[in-house]
Amino acid sequence: MQERRGVLDTPDELRALSVTDLPSRRGHTTVAMVDPEFFDLSYSINPHMGGEIDTAQARRQWDQLRAVHERTRADVHVLDPATVWESVGNGADVAPPEAHPDMVFVANHALPTAGGEGVVLARMASAERESEPDYFRAWAREQGYTVEPAPTARFEGAGDAIWHPGRRLLWGGHGIRTERAAYDELADRLDATVVPLELTDERYFHLDLCLLPLSETAALVQPDAFAASALERLDAVFETLVEAPADESLDSFAVNGGVIDDTVITATGAPGATQRLERAGYEVVGVDTGEFRKAGGSVGCLTLWLGTPGGSSPP
Ligand code: ARG
Numbered sequence: 399m400q401e402r403r404g405v406l407d408t409p410d411e412l413r414a415l416s417v418t419d420l421p422s423r424r425g426h427t428t429v430a431m432v433d434p435e436f437f438d439l440s441y442s443i444n445p446h447m448g449g450e451i452d453t454a455q456a457r458r459q460w461d462q463l464r465a466v467h468e469r470t471r472a473d474v475h476v477l478d479p480a481t482v483w484e485s486v487g488n489g490a491d492v493a494p495p496e497a498h499p500d501m502v503f504v505a506n507h508a509l510p511t512a513g514g515e516g517v518v519l520a521r522m523a524s525a526e527r528e529s530e531p532d533y534f535r536a537w538a539r540e541q542g543y544t545v546e547p548a549p550t551a552r553f554e555g556a557g558d559a560i561w562h563p564g565r566r567l568l569w570g571g572h573g574i575r576t577e578r579a580a581y582d583e584l585a586d587r588l589d590a591t592v593v594p595l596e597l598t599d600e601r602y603f604h605l606d607l608c609l610l611p612l613s614e615t616a617a618l619v620q621p622d623a624f625a626a627s628a629l630e631r632l633d634a635v636f637e638t639l640v641e642a643p644a645d646e647s648l649d650s651f652a653v654n655g656g657v658i659d660d661t662v663i664t665a666t667g668a669p670g671a672t673q674r675l676e677r678a679g680y681e682v683v684g685v686d687t688g689e690f691r692k693a694g695g696s697v698g699c700l701t702l703w704l705g706t707p708g709g710s711s712p713p
Contacts, residue, residue: 404585405570405592412593415651417614417635420591421566425428426514426703427658429467430504430537434460437473438499439693443524446601456689460502463663463685463700477504477537486536488600492529500527502690503699505606506557507534510589512566514705516544520555522660531555542707546587553574553580556702557604562635563657564614565589571605573597573625595632596625599639601648606698610653612662616640616678618655618671620647643670649686651696656703 406412434456439447467474467522479495495501507530508517517538519531531548538545555558558571558580565627568588570581573596585592595605602623609632616638621629632639646652650706652671655664662675666684675682687696 403589403591405581405594412631412634414636415591415593416572417562417565417567419515420562422564423512423561423566424514424705425658425703426510426561426564427472428514428704428706429474429656430477430702430704431460431464431467431700432502432504433479434502434644436479436495436499437502437690437693439652440499440589442572444694445601446691449616449692451689451692453689459686460690460700461695463687463697465682465700466685467656468573470661470663472658475541477533479533482533482536484542486532495533498527498530498533498569500693500695501505501530501533503557503693504534504621504698504702506604507531507702508538508555508586509559510556510561510702510704511546512561512568512588514703515708516546517704518546518553518555518584518587519548521548521551521553521580523552530594539686540659542702543704549580549587551577551580553577553584554604557606557699559607560605560611562614563611567635568592569605569609569611570594571597572610574600574603580701581685593631595628597623597628598625599623603694604699605650607654608647608697610655610662610664610698611636612640612657612675612678612680618642618653618662618675620644630708638678640671640674644670644676645672651691651698654696654698656697663697665691 431596558576608620650667652668
């Protein structure tokens with residue numbers, strides 16, 4: 399079968415897609431996290447945002463999330479905004495870290511390339527978060543990643559664009575934060591097949607709140623978030639769609655997690671999703687992310703999975 403590249407959008411193109419014929423891709427095992435020192439609520443840009451942050455409690459939850467990742471075979475690297483500010487702040491038109499209370503949600507700053515040795519920066523949809531990727535650019539360069547500029551269309555990084563496990567296929571969430579046009583650019587630049595997924599519910603404003611690929615053949619999903627066409631696409635490609643209960647998807651962000659091998663890391667407070675995942679053969683590790691949920695984010699948004707700089711193989 400002929401390899402298909404570019405954005406697949408028509409029913410015929412999608413019917414002809416065979417995931418196992420796509421080039422393979424090594425999994426990303428470096429986890430970037432942003433220190434929560436400046437995390438706070440000072441504006442509202444999604445329907446979940448509200449309440450008061452207990453900063454000491456947020457710090458404990460973030461430390462716990464970091465520790466849980468460190469117990470897996472992933473390598474955790476932390477971006478410290480205050481340190482990065484010293485290098486980007488000088489003379490640049492970048493606001494100081496205290497002006498970025500959402501910077502802890504690193505998944506939105508960039509998307510790793512298929513091999514993971516580079517990143518494409520985000521173009522944030524809101525003015526409030528606009529200069530967060532400037533911090534990520536400086537940090538990623540320093541770590542040795544190749545840093546590519548943002549697309550011209552709005553694009554919120556790995557919050558909306560999710561690599562299919564093991565394949566050069568990118569799931570492209572759009573319609574709320576990210577613009578569909580970003581994927582025309584990204585398909586070319588990343589030399590990847592992209593399947594756009596239209597999001598229609600503001601409560602699930604990023605793809606990572608409603609889709610968590612578990613393996614090449616299975617994914618955890620929240621169907622309420624998607625346009626009918628998007629659900630058909632997911633159904634056509636994944637053999638198994640594990641549905642997270644709607645209340646847990648909204649109140650506990652059950653789908654917003656991370657996967658390494660057979661371990662799924664997600665928020666506590668999702669017994670139904672946990673049971674379904676366990677039945678599907680996964681071990682579920684729950685972390686309390688209650689403080690971060692007040693800003694509309696959880697496990698998935700607080701972590702950005704990257705490859706290894708320079709493309710060297712992980713051990
Ligand atoms: N307050 C942040 C925003 O609205 C939350 C980001 C959540 N990130 C995610 N990947 N879902 O942008």
